[in-house]
Amino acid sequence: xxxxxxxxxxxxxxxxxxxxxxxxxxxxxxxxxxxxxxxxxxxxxxxxxxxxxxxxxxxxxxxxxxxxxxxxxxxxxxxxxxxxxxxxxxxxxxxxxxxxxxxxxxxxxxxxxxxxxxxxxxxxxxxxxxxxxxxxxxxxxxxxxxxxxxxxxxxxxxxxxxxxxxxxxxxxxxxxxxxxxxxxxxxxxxxxxxxxxxxxxxxxxxxxxxxxxxxxxx
Numbered sequence: 001x002x003x004x005x006x007x008x009x010x011x012x013x014x015x016x017x018x019x020x021x022x023x024x025x026x027x028x029x030x031x032x033x034x035x036x037x038x039x040x041x042x043x044x045x046x047x048x049x050x051x052x053x054x055x056x057x058x059x060x061x062x063x064x065x066x067x068x069x070x071x072x073x074x075x076x077x078x079x080x081x082x083x084x085x086x087x088x089x090x091x092x093x094x095x096x097x098x099x100x101x102x103x104x105x106x107x108x109x110x111x112x113x114x115x116x117x118x119x120x121x122x123x124x125x126x127x128x129x130x131x132x133x134x135x136x137x138x139x140x141x142x143x144x145x146x147x148x149x150x151x152x153x154x155x156x157x158x159x160x161x162x163x164x165x166x167x168x169x170x171x172x173x174x175x176x177x178x179x180x181x182x183x184x185x186x187x188x189x190x191x192x193x194x195x196x197x198x199x200x201x202x203x204x205x206x207x208x209x210x211x212x213x214x215x216x217x218x
Contacts, residue, residue, distance in 0.1 A: 053093035
């Protein structure tokens with residue numbers, strides 16, 4: 001769908017606004033006449049409603065935070081392709097997002113464009129507080145299977161259960177760490193330190209796991 005829209009834009013529909021319609025969980029586009037250089041993503045009107053733009057921005061922010069990235073982290077990871085100030089303006093709803101830009105941003109985050117649209121159930125769930133325990137799935141792929149095999153299989157199981165489209169990082173819970181600790185026959189704290197040393201778990205996880213373990217032992 002998006003690639004088709006992009007081709008139509010390249011074919012000469014640039015001086016038009018694309019109207020986004022969310023219909024029964026899907027979405028379609030149609031062109032609305034407008035002045036030159038006004039190709040914008042809109043929801044039901046010929047301009048971007050402030051509430052719609054803010055909601056869309058909230059989805060973008062939630063996906064970024066889910067991946068454990070700051071605005072400057074996005075700029076660094078994209079090697080300058082996505083400037084922090086630009087992404088920040090999208091998230092605040094200060095700047096309209098073209099269909100092509102939204103598709104490219106979805107590709108950068110590794111999620112379907114549908115996940116970024118207002119009304120998406122999975123995106124709404126992502127709007128909750130960013131997870132504190134985050135596995136780096138890309139780093140996990142490069143580890144020795146003899147050691148990381150159990151973690152890799154466990155992560156794959158979680159992804160299958162959630163239908164997680166992220167692909168780059170995966171949030172896990174304290175209960176998951178306790179289950180993994182049983183699998184590895186180590187304490188949750190020791191296993192957390194090992195995962196951090198492997199580069200597959202965010203360093204902040206150590207404090208969270210220690211706090212949880214202390215609370216469980218109280």
